[in-house]
Amino acid sequence: MNRRSGIESKKRILDAAMVVFSRQGYAKANIREIAKVAGISVGGVYLYFKNKEELYLSFIKDGMNDMMRKTEMIVESHRSPIRALYDFLKVHINSAIKHRELILVHVRELGFTFALEHKRQYMRNQLRLVEKIIDRGIRTGEFRRCNVKEVAKIIMGTVRSVMLSMAMDKDVIVTTKGLHDLILNGLLRNNNQLADNRR
Amino acid sequence: MNRRSGIESKKRILDAAMVVFSRQGYAKANIREIAKVAGISVGGVYLYFKNKEELYLSFIKDGMNDMMRKTEMIVESHRSPIRALYDFLKVHINSAIKHRELILVHVRELGFTFALEHKRQYMRNQLRLVEKIIDRGIRTGEFRRCNVKEVAKIIMGTVRSVMLSMAMDKDVIVTTKGLHDLILNGLLRNNNQLADNRR
DNA sequence: TCTATACCTGAACGTCTGTTCATGTGAATT
DNA sequence: AATTCACATGAACAGACGTTCAGGTATAGA
Structure with missing residues (x-):
């Protein structure tokens, strides 16, 4: 497991979202990839954001x-x-x-x-x-x-x-x-x- | 069945594509809806266009x-x-x-x-x-x-x-x-x- | 050492998608 | 009437997606 502060994780996800959304647009972008770029599990994303x-x-x-x-x-x-x-x-x-x-x-x-x-x-x-x-x-x-x-x-x-x-x-x-x-x-x-x- | 000339069907599909693509964008738009708006079956779309x-x-x-x-x-x-x-x-x-x-x-x-x-x-x-x-x-x-x-x-x-x-x-x-x-x-x-x- | 807490995981579920294909039908041609 | 051909159908398939959840683990305090 990869342990971090909640704040850092949230920031990581936002950074990853920026990268992926801008590469693919909203509809094409997917949570799995955002999670991967952020170095966090799929479920982890939903810890910090209600949904896509x-x-x-x-x-x-x-x-x-x-x-x-x-x-x-x-x-x-x-x-x-x-x-x-x-x-x-x-x-x-x-x-x-x-x-x-x-x-x-x-x-x-x-x-x-x-x-x-x-x-x-x-x-x-x-x-x-x-x-x-x-x-x-x-x-x-x-x-x-x-x-x-x-x-x-x-x-x-x-x-x-x-x-x-x-x-x-x-x-x-x-x-x-x-x-x-x-x-x-x-x-x-x-x-x-x-x-x-x-x- | 709804019989038409191929040319008219193709035009219908293009018109429908315009409507749906502009409402939803490429990624979100789906063939089923384009077909419905065009008044043609899903398969029919693929008669005139190789793919989306x-x-x-x-x-x-x-x-x-x-x-x-x-x-x-x-x-x-x-x-x-x-x-x-x-x-x-x-x-x-x-x-x-x-x-x-x-x-x-x-x-x-x-x-x-x-x-x-x-x-x-x-x-x-x-x-x-x-x-x-x-x-x-x-x-x-x-x-x-x-x-x-x-x-x-x-x-x-x-x-x-x-x-x-x-x-x-x-x-x-x-x-x-x-x-x-x-x-x-x-x-x-x-x-x-x-x-x-x-x- | 034990417990509580905060953080994290990824398989599983249900839904939706693009695409295919076996099948059908109207009209023109023979 | 039989044949042919262009046009049409929509159930079925395979894959991708957002989201959930039962469970796991590191850390801090008691």
């Missing part, structure tokens, strides 16, 4: 909470909206590099009814943060007047999918600077190009 | 081919890059409205090894089209000089995720015009706002 669903939810939530904390801090603490946007983008791009697997799981399991509400809530919150940045930018005069809700959706969409592209394909690397620049200045030629000298 | 995998591939490919045809036409035929970009965005947004389910399947099954190569190929092709538009725009002087490959990735990413947002949530509606405008002009205030008078 709860295990899945548990580690999905961890990731979302972490991101919420980081991004909220940025939006609350920063003065310049341009800089806040930059940092907001940076957190997401860094997370894409660091947690490729987690992102793939997120996206892949979009349709799951039982995790859906949490994910929607998370997306709504992130959207709210972007709206906040844009609102402030318009008030300070740095950003142009626009349909805040629509623009926020587009930006948040861009961020999500840049993350996805990077998670899917290791060779795809989008720099925070490049993304920030495009969002601020657009494609057209005769726009000002001062954005990277962040004020 | 081939059935899945078959209908995924149909959708991708359709999009490739439409977008290629736009990029080849148009003179103004600004207009080409607009039409390119429009095709994608319209497709998001029309084929919500298909998009969800696409995204959800990202990790499947057997469909992966086709999807990657599709994404590469779409990327090439965007690069073509940008390249031409820079040559005509309409677009500013930029890292074409990176910008294309970001734009393509934006498009994908706007589609995804709309597929996930019926209430999310991003207009082609809004997206086009943001891509061209960015967020900053003192940029020119002439893009919507498409030349």
